[in-house]
Amino acid sequence: MxxxxxxxxxxxxxxxxxxxxxxxxxxxxxxxxxxxxxxxxxxxxxxxxxxxxxxxxxxxxxxxxxxxxxxxxxxxxxxxxxxxxxxxxxxxxxxxxxxxxxxxxxxxxxxxxxxxxxxxxxxxxxxxxxxxxxxxxxxxxxxxxxxxxxxxxxxxxxxxxxxxxxxxxxxxxxxxxxxxxxxxxxxxxxxxxxxxxxxxxxxxxxxxxxxxxxxxxxxxxxxxxxxxxxxxxxxxxxxxxxxxxxxxxxKYLDEWNEKRIEIAKIYNDLLDNLNTIITPKTASYVNKNVCHIYAIRVKKRDELQKFLRKNQIPTIIHYPIAIQKTTPFQYLDVNDNKNTLQYADELLSLPIYSFQKEEEIKYITDIIKKFYL
Ligand SMILES: Cc1ncc(COP(=O)(O)O)c(C=O)c1O
Missing domain, CATH: 3.40.640.10 (Type I PLP-dependent aspartate aminotransferase-like (Major domain))
Incomplete structure (x- = not known):
């Protein structure tokens, strides 16, 4: 697929x-x-x-x-x-x-x-x-x-x-x-x-x-x-x-946002029981998370990304290089921001859009499970 x-x-x-x-x-x-x-x-x-x-x-x-x-x-x-x-x-x-x-x-x-x-x-x-x-x-x-x-x-x-x-x-x-x-x-x-x-x-x-x-x-x-x-x-x-x-x-934004929320929920249901994956969580102060990006955190992220690509599943990393490490901002000379640096190595954004079909999500999560088996 x-x-x-x-x-x-x-x-x-x-x-x-x-x-x-x-x-x-x-x-x-x-x-x-x-x-x-x-x-x-x-x-x-x-x-x-x-x-x-x-x-x-x-x-x-x-x-x-x-x-x-x-x-x-x-x-x-x-x-x-x-x-x-x-x-x-x-x-x-x-x-x-x-x-x-x-x-x-x-x-x-x-x-x-x-x-x-x-x-x-x-x-x-x-x-x-x-x-x-x-x-x-x-x-x-x-x-x-x-x-x-x-x-x-x-x-x-x-x-x-x-x-x-x-x-x-x-x-x-x-x-x-x-x-x-x-x-x-x-x-x-x-x-x-x-x-x-x-x-x-x-x-x-x-x-x-x-x-x-x-x-x-x-x-x-x-x-x-x-x-x-x-x-x-x-x-x-x-x-x-x-x-x-x-x-x-x-005119369609609310409807399309609701679909994204449904898709994120399907992903969560399919991935939550895998202890190798940290799925995105929503904080208690939030009324609505519109799930623009569905980012999981994993070990061996780059290998997983390659494996998914081989199976025709595109993913994106948001963001692979923390701002403090980019050429224009290296002058800041910042070495802390531990979470940001760790997440840059672990985050992987899976496909999400309002018209995605449930079978596609199932396929994506099956391939992820196969990788960690
Ligand atoms: C958080 C954030 N800020 C700013 C921008 C910049 O927006 P644009 O690409 O429309 O200039 C983007 C998106 O690209 C973004 O995701």
């Missing part, structure tokens, strides 16, 4: 009848930049997440960068992120060339989220030396970070919180969706995400009108009115074609 890691074409099968006439109309009107589909998607996404505003942008990395640039951060500025995340979370601050920033990496807990005790320790040790401070929790793998205690610490230590919700569209804590907790939240809409465009795209959410206005301006050269500029901004607009597609896909 040939298995796909993700099959996004299945989403296209669902939306194409509704999307095609809209795309035809767009081509007829040639309303390609800043068309009305963008404002529509921004409104629909803000309503879905539960914020007052949303700002469509070019991708998730630019979303993070624009949020950081909206905050009026003062140098020296501390930027605290989880050690185990996609590199974009760390790169975002490096694009603000006028800011003197110090990046701090916090190790992850058993749910692969920023460890709150270590965050508190970092703030106690460092907050006083910084004029401003941003904490960027990442809701990794579809599982929310422990965001409420993080918000309390942010309050206590006078920090801004920027959620990186790129992997957790629709995930919930205390009956609220991630993306409503921090001052701003950045979402990637990369094709493979739970809500994914047909190319690069991203979106920002916020309840703050001033931040909303600034982010709308920054993503459009620093301008809210054509040829009048308030900031040195970027060309980081959301593409109108993507907005049309995303508007359609958003």
């Amino acid at each position: 040939e298995i796909k890691f993700n099959d996004i074409s299945k989403q296209w099968d669902v939306i194409k009848e509704d999307v095609t006439p809209k795309l035809n109309l767009l081509f007829q009107n040639s309303d390609f930049i800043g068309g009305k589909a963008i404002a529509e998607f921004e409104k629909n996404f803000a309503d879905y997440i539960g914020t007052k505003y949303a700002i469509g942008v070019s991708n998730g990395t630019d979303a993070l960068k624009i949020c950081l640039a909206s905050f009026n951060l003062e140098s020296p500025c501390g930027v605290i992120i989880p050690a185990n995340t996609y590199i974009a979370t760390a790169l975002a601050i490096t694009y603000l060339s006028n800011l003197n920033s110090e990046l701090k990496l916090i190790d992850c807990d058993i749910y692969y989220q920023m460890d709150v005790d270590l965050l508190e320790k970092c703030l106690k040790e460092n907050r006083k030396k910084w004029k401003s401070c941003v904490i960027i929790p990442v809701h990794l793998f579809g599982h929310p970070s422990n965001i409420e205690p993080i918000m309390e610490l942010a309050n206590k230590f006078d920090c801004i919180v920027l959620e990186d919700s790129s992997q957790a569209h629709g995930a919930m804590v205390s009956n609220k969706k991630v993306g409503v907790f921090g001052e701003m939240s950045a979402f990637s809409l990369y094709p493979g995400k739970n809500l994914g465009a047909c190319g690069d795209a991203g979106i920002i959410t916020t309840n703050d009108e001033v931040l909303y206005d600034k982010a709308q301006s920054l993503k459009n050269f620093g301008s809210r009115e054509k040829y009048y500029y308030d900031y040195r901004g970027w060309n980081n607009r959301l593409d109108t074609i993507q907005a049309i597609i995303l508007n359609e896909k958003l």
Whole structure:
């Protein structure tokens, strides 16, 4: 059986009848930049997440960068992120060339989220030396970070919180969706995400009108009115074609998330009794883990990955090289973050997407069992 890691074409099968006439109309009107589909998607996404505003942008990395640039951060500025995340979370601050920033990496807990005790320790040790401070929790793998205690610490230590919700569209804590907790939240809409465009795209959410206005301006050269500029901004607009597609896909996001949750449960049921495998767990503070990635932890990970590949089962490692070991961030000279380093050697993400069939999951888990026999 040939298995796909993700099959996004299945989403296209669902939306194409509704999307095609809209795309035809767009081509007829040639309303390609800043068309009305963008404002529509921004409104629909803000309503879905539960914020007052949303700002469509070019991708998730630019979303993070624009949020950081909206905050009026003062140098020296501390930027605290989880050690185990996609590199974009760390790169975002490096694009603000006028800011003197110090990046701090916090190790992850058993749910692969920023460890709150270590965050508190970092703030106690460092907050006083910084004029401003941003904490960027990442809701990794579809599982929310422990965001409420993080918000309390942010309050206590006078920090801004920027959620990186790129992997957790629709995930919930205390009956609220991630993306409503921090001052701003950045979402990637990369094709493979739970809500994914047909190319690069991203979106920002916020309840703050001033931040909303600034982010709308920054993503459009620093301008809210054509040829009048308030900031040195970027060309980081959301593409109108993507907005049309995303508007359609958003209608199915909850349904598709529920399917992922079902699939993760089937995986757990089939793998939980194997003592060689640590399956993903959901913390008790979580209302909804949207299972963006299904990552197991195993010994002999690389051998297992090869064995699966030989059996036509693709897998991915999120992430094989911890940020502190990547070339751009080696200068940090960080050697701790024990969990992150260990998990980089043990994590293996199995195929998961909303249209996966139960027999495929059974096949994958049978091959895994065969490897460990
Ligand atoms: C946690 C996280 N942050 C940021 C990004 C960057 O998003 P993009 O690829 O849309 O720039 C991604 C995804 O790629 C991500 O997974």
